[in-house]
Structures are given as structure tokens and as C-alpha cells.
Amino acid sequence: MTNSIALIVAAGAGTRLGGEVPKQYLPLGGRAVLRHSVETFLRHRAITGVRTVISPEHRALYDTAVAGLPILPPVAGGASRQDSVRNGLESLAELQPDRVLIHDAVRPFLTAEIVDRPCRPHGLHARV
DSSP: OOOEEEEEEEOOOOTTTOSSSOGGGSEETTEEHHHHHHHHHHHOTTOOEEEEEEOGGGHHHHHHHTTTOOOOOOEEOOSSHHHHHHHHHHHTGGGOOSEEEEEETTOTTOOHHHHHHHHSTTOOOOOO
């Protein structure tokens, strides 16, 4: 089996939306926006693990959003999205994944069909 890890980037502050709570932690259909994506990856047969990149100052919001889900411990994001992705990728080195699917936490309408695209053998890698 291929070792495919989903890396969900959720370290942003969501300042363009306004408000006190970053958009990845806002409720959508009774669950945090972030939780929708995490659950989709957890249900997918090709995904062997899920790690989230977060802002340490939002740890309490994160813990509430993913409570009870069997995911890898989060890693701290950086000053920019690029830095956050790098931190996430570096944190996966010891797991030696064959594939890493990078997903933006504020894209909650992810489907199994979208996850399938880069998980197919010899498939094209796409941002999901």
C-alpha cells in the first residue's frame, strides 16, 4: 500500500473575512470548517494519515475542531503560507510518505473523487 499523507494547512488568521475567529474554525453545518476536510481525508482508503499545520495561538480552537479524530499531532505554521507548507512537509520526513496531498483548510467541500485524482497510480498530482 502506498503511504499517502494529507497535509492540511490551517495556520492562517483569516483576516480578510474579519471577525475574531479564523474561518477554518467557524461552524459550517454544525462542525468547524477544518473538520470537514479532515474527516474526508480520514475516510479515504488511500490516505494513511492526516497532519494539520496550525498557528500555535489557535491551539484551543484546533483542539475543539478535531476532538476525537485519529490524526497526527499538528505542526506549527510559519510566517507565510509557503513557510507553513515547508514546516508541514519537513515534519513528515520521518514518516517517509510516498505522496503528500496538500489541502487548504478553508476548502471544506472536498470529495473522495477529488482525493482520488492524485492518488491514482501514475496519476497527475494536483492541488486538492
